[in-house]
Amino acid sequence: MKVLFIINPNSGAGSSAATIARIQEAAALKNISTCILYTTGTRDDEMIRKEIDLYKPDRVVAGGGDGTIQLVARNLIGTNLPIVLLPLGSANGLATSLDIPKDDEALADYIFSDLQAMPLDLLRINDIHICVHLADIGINGMMVKEYEEGGHSGMLGYARHVVHAVKETPLMKYTIKTEKETLEQEGYMLAFANANMYGTGIQISEGSVHDGMFEIRNIPKISWIDFIKAGLTKFNIFIDKHMFTDVISCKQAEVFIDRKVDFQIDGEYIGEVNYLKIEMLPSAITILIP
Ligand SMILES: Nc1ncnc2c1ncn2[C@@H]1O[C@H](COP(=O)(O)OP(=O)(O)OP(=O)(O)O)[C@@H](O)[C@H]1O
Numbered sequence: 001m002k003v004l005f006i007i008n009p010n011s012g013a014g015s016s017a018a019t020i021a022r023i024q025e026a027a028a029l030k031n032i033s034t035c036i037l038y039t040t041g042t043r044d045d046e047m048i049r050k051e052i053d054l055y056k057p058d059r060v061v062a063g064g065g066d067g068t069i070q071l072v073a074r075n076l077i078g079t080n081l082p083i084v085l086l087p088l089g090s091a092n093g094l095a096t097s098l099d100i101p102k103d104d105e106a107l108a109d110y111i112f113s114d115l116q117a118m119p120l121d122l123l124r125i126n127d128i129h130i131c132v133h134l135a136d137i138g139i140n141g142m143m144v145k146e147y148e149e150g151g152h153s154g155m156l157g158y159a160r161h162v163v164h165a166v167k168e169t170p171l172m173k174y175t176i177k178t179e180k181e182t183l184e185q186e187g188y189m190l191a192f193a194n195a196n197m198y199g200t201g202i203q204i205s206e207g208s209v210h211d212g213m214f215e216i217r218n219i220p221k222i223s224w225i226d227f228i229k230a231g232l233t234k235f236n237i238f239i240d241k242h243m244f245t246d247v248i249s250c251k252q253a254e255v256f257i258d259r260k261v262d263f264q265i266d267g268e269y270i271g272e273v274n275y276l277k278i279e280m281l282p283s284a285i286t287i288l289i290p
Pocket residue numbers: 008009010011012013038039040041042063064065066067068069088089090091092093199266267268
């Protein structure tokens with residue numbers, strides 16, 4: 001078996017070296033050939049496609065957070081190569097949804113074991129972006145932007161971002177058109193979920209990553225109590241399920257927003273948008289899970 005690893009050395013706390021060493025030891029014991037590529041943050045798509053052509057792996061491991069999984073996943077569309085998740089990020093939303101092990105020893109075992117193949121849906125947004133886990137506009141989008149622009153130092157810096165985003169995010173009015181209905185709603189955040197859970201374990205919906213559907217959820221009002229109660233350590237941790245309105249489950253949607261608002265996909269800031277087109281790509285790639 002040949003396994004290509006795409007590792008983001010900057011993911012999470014940026015200390016993946018021990019995990020990688022353990023995995024390499026496990027590979028050597030099992031006579032498995034491995035190739036490790038580290039992402040740089042620029043031209044990674046090109047590098048991955050070249051390496052797949054050259055190395056011809058049997059499976060590709062995405063080592064990082066949701067951003068890295070998305071990077072690998074979008075380069076596997078149209079190939080028959082399965083993806084394996086190595087959660088090294090700070091939030092690991094998709095890995096949490098799929099119950100992927102997170103401790104080093106379990107990871108080294110699971111990566112090379114006989115895994116179960118499962119189809120993985122992906123979302124395509126505004127024709128050009130791919131989403132593996134979750135995208136949203138509003139409060140969280142603003143926080144991701146500010147985090148990328150200014151970083152944060154510890155809990156206090158993060159708390160400052162939350163307070164600022166909650167204060168500055170305007171009440172948005174949205175028209176949501178799905179294949180089934182047109183809805184007029186207003187709120188401070190609108191989330192588009194491929195998976196059913198945030199990295200914190202908070203449930204978004206009853207959906208799954210291979211049901212051919214995605215879920216839309218609105219946060220119609222802000223309660224400071226919720227934000228304070230939820231703690232302030234990671235993106236999305238301030239979201240609690242009772243903050244959302246009813247879930248809209250669909251295969252495609254267009255969202256018209258009454259102003260330009262911050263938009264993020266899988267923890268990456270995309271920019272300001274006042275229109276979104278979201279399409280389900282059912283069973284776009286294959287994922288190997290325990
Ligand atoms: N070598 C690198 N140096 C700096 N940034 C990088 C590097 N490689 C990738 N990146 C950037 O890292 C981001 C993806 O991070 P990723 O989602 O994997 O980790 P994370 O943010 O720690 O995890 P999570 O999404 O779980 O919170 C992308 O913006 C990508 O451009």
